[in-house]
Amino acid sequence: xxxxxxxxxxxxxxxxxxxxxxxxxxxxxxASRPEESERIAAYRRLASEVRAAYNTxxxxxxxxxxxxxxxxxxxxxxxxxxAGWIVLGILIGVPAGWYSRPERLVxxxxxxxxSMIARRAAVAHATYSPEVRHPVEVGxxxxxxxxxxLSKRLGVKVRAPKLDDFGMSLxxxxxxxxxxxxxxxxxxxxxxGRRLTLYVRTEASRNRxxxxxxxxxxxxxxxxxxxxxxxxxxxxxDLTKDELLRLANLVYKQLEMS
Numbered sequence: 001x002x003x004x005x006x007x008x009x010x011x012x013x014x015x016x017x018x019x020x021x022x023x024x025x026x027x028x029x030x031a032s033r034p035e036e037s038e039r040i041a042a043y044r045r046l047a048s049e050v051r052a053a054y055n056t057x058x059x060x061x062x063x064x065x066x067x068x069x070x071x072x073x074x075x076x077x078x079x080x081x082x083a084g085w086i087v088l089g090i091l092i093g094v095p096a097g098w099y100s101r102p103e104r105l106v107x108x109x110x111x112x113x114x115s116m117i118a119r120r121a122a123v124a125h126a127t128y129s130p131e132v133r134h135p136v137e138v139g140x141x142x143x144x145x146x147x148x149x150l151s152k153r154l155g156v157k158v159r160a161p162k163l164d165d166f167g168m169s170l171x172x173x174x175x176x177x178x179x180x181x182x183x184x185x186x187x188x189x190x191x192x193g194r195r196l197t198l199y200v201r202t203e204a205s206r207n208r209x210x211x212x213x214x215x216x217x218x219x220x221x222x223x224x225x226x227x228x229x230x231x232x233x234x235x236x237x238d239l240t241k242d243e244l245l246r247l248a249n250l251v252y253k254q255l256e257m258s
Contacts, residue, residue: 136172
């Protein structure tokens with residue numbers, strides 16, 4: 001009797017780190033489970049987008065001031081290089097791999113960068129908003145199940161805000177891997193096809209940084225904020241900055257009332 005396929009097998013498969021024999025077993029298992037196959041494919045697409053977003057860092061020239069500091073001592077230069085690769089590895093590492101680590105070593109080694117939520121939210125939006133057939137895992141017609149499922153996986157109560165008054169209807173949502181654990185992604189769409197995503201993650205430490213911050217990642221506008229143990233990021237490549245800000249205020253007010 002063959003060994004059952006575990007979540008660790010699936011994450012290693014998504015990372016490309018599964019031994020050949022075990023990979024064949026997972027291939028066969030996924031062949032009869034299209035939903036699981038799509039989930040793993042989504043992890044791979046997201047990992048590819050994250051790598052693409054940061055690969056340019058490798059070709060950027062070293063700033064002169066850093067070169068001068070490094071030249072002062074070879075030993076310190078080696079330390080700086082090693083430290084740089086550690087940080088870069090955290091940034092462009094396959095998210096699915098970190099998602100499966102219960103000890104969450106990343107958050108213990110490097111403090112969370114609040115702006116990272118904007119980058120990841122933009123990547124997630126750019127990855128899934130163009131999808132026509134599979135933009136979400138669970139549709140809006142099963143919203144209660146979606147919210148219950150995502151709340152259980154994140155370990156905090158999450159909500160899908162109502163944005164109908166702004167002309168944005170809930171499409172559904174999905175579960176994503178994040179640097180601190182699972183991430184919830186809700187997707188909304190207007191009648192003319194403009195899309196918006198709400199990225200929700202738990203934070204490594206409790207904060208109350210409720211002031212909105214704005215970022216633009218490639219062509220994606222993002223407003224993000226941290227409220228106690230939860231971080232939020234509202235992203236869209238279709239809405240203007242002002243439209244997105246109005247929606248961010250609406251989302252914040254609804255979440256505060258929950």
